[in-house]
Amino acid sequence: MKYQAIAALAPLALLLSACTTVQPAYKDTGTRMSPCVEGGPDTVAQKFYDLRTGQPTQGLPNAQLLAKYRPYLSDKLYQTLLKASGENGRDPALMQGDIFSSLPAGPDSASVADASTIPNTDARNIPLRVSLSRSGSKPVEWQDEVLMVREGTCWTVDDIRYTSQAPHLDGGSLSQRLLK
Template sequence: MKTKTIAAVFPLALLLSACTTVDPAFKDIGTRTGGCVEGGPDTVAQKFYDLRLQQGPAASLPDSNRLAQLQPYLSKVLYQDLVTANQNPGKHQVTGDLFSGNAQGATSATVAGASTIPNTDAKNIPLRVQLSHQKDGGSAVNWQDEVLMVREGTCWVVDDIRYLNVPPHAASGTLRQVLENQ
């Protein structure tokens, strides 16, 4: 009799266990007080680079107008670092394009897709970016950088850019290091 009861209850318990919900590994993914750009990490990163290309290369720190346009794409920390750098222009003698591994900036950018990342609860995702600078009538210079995307609330934002081939104008390996070391 006991085995019949267990045999009858086991399939029912198995069926009920399949109906439970799974909570994400990270419930608290932070907050975001500013605007939010729609899309996953790769989509937001591509939109960021598209805006940067539209703005044209910056020979130094972005001015307040460019920075305001970039704010929805940037993490709170990176945005604040750029604001602080703009408020102390004498301290931050930046030459060349901060957002790429080439002093002249990029004329095209293609962000690698994030579709192969298995962890949907990820809080940060590094993505490779293929960049190039096409000189007028000349040959193109190609290189790669890595953009670190982080979650703030439900938004994906740029938190840092790692120069894979440290350019002479940067003297450091990442955008935030350049801002800190200047």
């Protein structure tokens, strides 16, 4: 009798365990063969901007600088930048000014919004606001948006949307501008 009760409850237990299994929104987040930076999307984005403000540059990055940025950049953005920096007849607008921000002088400080306010922890991409500023005789503050994507277990910068009043590069975002 005892064995009959257990045998009768076994299918019910299997059915209930199937109901409580949680599946992530995305099972496969892809792979990434290159090195990456540890941390969540906001941490990686902040580290990228800390590198940019600590070592500011103008125009398209050369191969040496791209190698330094590689752990922070998505495969797609890295390849697009690599192609754009190697092309003959480069766009003069991409040779001057900071291509990673809306303003040509670029920021000297940046603060990335906290990603903990993003409700979906299974997200593959997350846009984050970045508060940027440039000190000087006329201090300037503006915001841009950085699109972070998950590649394997890494978060990387996939695009930068120029959201200030009058961005110095047209196209709306870094990727769109590079593809022109």
